[in-house]
Amino acid sequence: AQSVSQHNHHVILSEAASLELGCNYSYGGTVNLFWYVQYPGQHLQLLLKYFSGDPLVKGIKGFEAEFIKSKFSFNLRKPSVQWSDTAEYFCAVKKSSGDKLTFGTGTRLAVRP
Amino acid sequence: DGGITQSPKYLFRKEGQNVTLSCEQNLNHDAMYWYRQDPGQGLRLIYYSQIVNDFQKGDIAEGYSVSREKKESFPLTVTSAQKNPTAFYLCASKGGRNPATNEKLFFGSGTQLSVL
Numbered sequence: 771a772q773s774v775s776q777h778n779h780h781v782i783l784s785e786a787a788s789l790e791l792g793c794n795y796s797y798g799g800t801v802n803l804f805w806y807v808q809y810p811g812q813h814l815q816l817l818l819k820y821f822s823g824d825p826l827v828k829g830i831k832g833f834e835a836e837f838i839k840s841k842f843s844f845n846l847r848k849p850s851v852q853w854s855d856t857a858e859y860f861c862a863v864k865k866s867s868g869d870k871l872t873f874g875t876g877t878r879l880a881v882r883p
Numbered sequence: 884d885g886g887i888t889q890s891p892k893y894l895f896r897k898e899g900q901n902v903t904l905s906c907e908q909n910l911n912h913d914a915m916y917w918y919r920q921d922p923g924q925g926l927r928l929i930y931y932s933q934i935v936n937d938f939q940k941g942d943i944a945e946g947y948s949v950s951r952e953k954k955e956s957f958p959l960t961v962t963s964a965q966k967n968p969t970a971f972y973l974c975a976s977k978g979g980r981n982p983a984t985n986e987k988l989f990f991g992s993g994t995q996l997s998v999l
Contacts, residue, residue, distance in 0.1 A: 771942075776925075779923070802986065806988070813990045813991070813992060814926075814973070814975075814988070814990040815990075816987045816988065819986060819987070821986070860925060860926065869914050869931060869933045869977075870928065870931060870939070870941070871916065871928070871931075871988065872928060872942070873918070873925050873926040873927075873928075874925050875923065875924055875925035876925040876926075
């Protein structure tokens with residue numbers, strides 16, 4: 771069965787610091803990978819997704835993620851965070867051939883102004 | 884205004900009672916999902932449906948039931964067999980013909996269920 775691990779549960783950064791949130795999945799076949807974000811009081815929304823092609827994916831608000839197949843990883847990065855990036859971030863995976871989408875436990879990011 | 888509507892926003896359940904959470908979408912999406920969100924545990928999949936009149940168990944289906952009689956509706960019943968039902972429940976859907984967006988999940992605003 772597919773699963774997702776997010777090892778950072780809470781991250782606190784100062785503005786302008788660089789961000790990297792870890793995401794590892796377990797499934798040996800072809801996968802689709804996602805990062806979703808939940809800002810305080812708002813719905814979950816899609817940040818970026820990887821299906822195929824260039825393993826470096828760029829999303830909204832300056833976020834990017836790199837798919838490293840050999841490491842089963844899909845880490846989220848941002849070179850310089852802002853206070854408005856304070857949110858909870860969820861990595862998710864599904865088999866390319868299916869519709870079952872499995873989420874990780876989430877990482878709470880707090881950015882100090 | 885297209886989207887997903889979950890109701891009620893808050894729901895209280897008594898011991899031994901079944902309760903049903905509503906989820907309606909007008910996005911014409913084929914796939915619909917129910918997740919449970921607990922602090923520190925992320926989103927856990929309860930049930931999902933890829934098409935009308937069909938649904939599959941997720942990772943934590945015990946104590947829950949669903950139906951998909953209409954494309955736009957995917958109600959979730961929390962039965963008395965669910966021993967720890969207090970949680971935030973999220974409904975989501977995806978679909979459409981645009982390959983740029985048809986794998987993107989659209990979420991409702993959630994229902995907070997508490998046990999009295």
